Amino acid sequence: MNSLSSLYPAITALDLRSCLISQQGTLNFEYYRNQHTVTELAKINSCTKSILSSLICITMDKGLLPQSDTPITAFFPQLKMDNDARKQEITLEHLLTMSSGFNWTEFGGQKSFPLMTKSPHWTNFVLEQTLSDPPGAKMEYNSGNSQLLSAILVQTAGMSTARFAERYLFEPLGIETYNWEIDPQGIHTGGFGLWLRPTDMLKFGQLYLQQGTWNNKQLISRELLAQSVQPFISVDAPYRGSYGWHWWTDSVSDPSDMSSAPATQYFYARGYGGQYVYIIPSLQTVVVLSDDKPKKKQYSYDVFRQLIAPTLIHQQ
Incomplete structure (x- = not known):
């Protein structure tokens, strides 16, 4: 019995959809609400954004997409005609962050997100x-940015976002089944809309832990991967930590440790309703972590920071 077994009673009581913990490439903790959860696809919501981040990095690695400081007028020239000239300053990195x-x-x-999804x-x-801030001045969570990035990927890669993902990410990782929603123009949703199995979410996280390497093949360059998960811009409450290229970053300390040990750094994908890859x-x-309960029935505390992270830190 491994030292993570103490988590089972608490995780079971929370009635999560799934909880998987891999350490040094070995799956040491595996909880599913029922046997169907193992193979069923489920919405990962805004964790889709971090998948998109990986695809943008791969597109840059392949030279299909220019550097992150490239203005998006290169892809949307109509912005040059906009009444607000500041829109011409928006770069790929501004969208990513x-x-x-x-x-x-x-x-x-x-309600900008619902309005976008109802638009033609x-x-x-x-x-x-309109712009409320100069580009680069402030982080404002915006799934529209992600949709622009998906549209840019289609322009530069010459194929759909999902097909690009299949070829350069999903197939190498052994992700065989997925669903991915599209907008009215057939562009796959950049900020949400991807459905995966928990084990495939784990593979994606493991790829990042292994600095972009999978089966001795570099799927994402170490340099771009490292850049994408760095804390780039601070976030306002109720969020915490910082934001990178469609990744959240933060740190956690063991509340029972009275020493001056440094906080443990981590980065993560986050999706509405309890979808996480840390x-x-x-x-x-x-x-x-994945969940599917209505908001009123979800747990009221941070499962990772208050339950799982302390257990992991105590192992050290």
């Missing part, structure tokens, strides 16, 4: 939004 400056409230307030042309909807490099660990 959610700092494009668009006046956007994902769900509250303006999502890409145009995003590009036509990568903790110093512990050589990947954690996958």
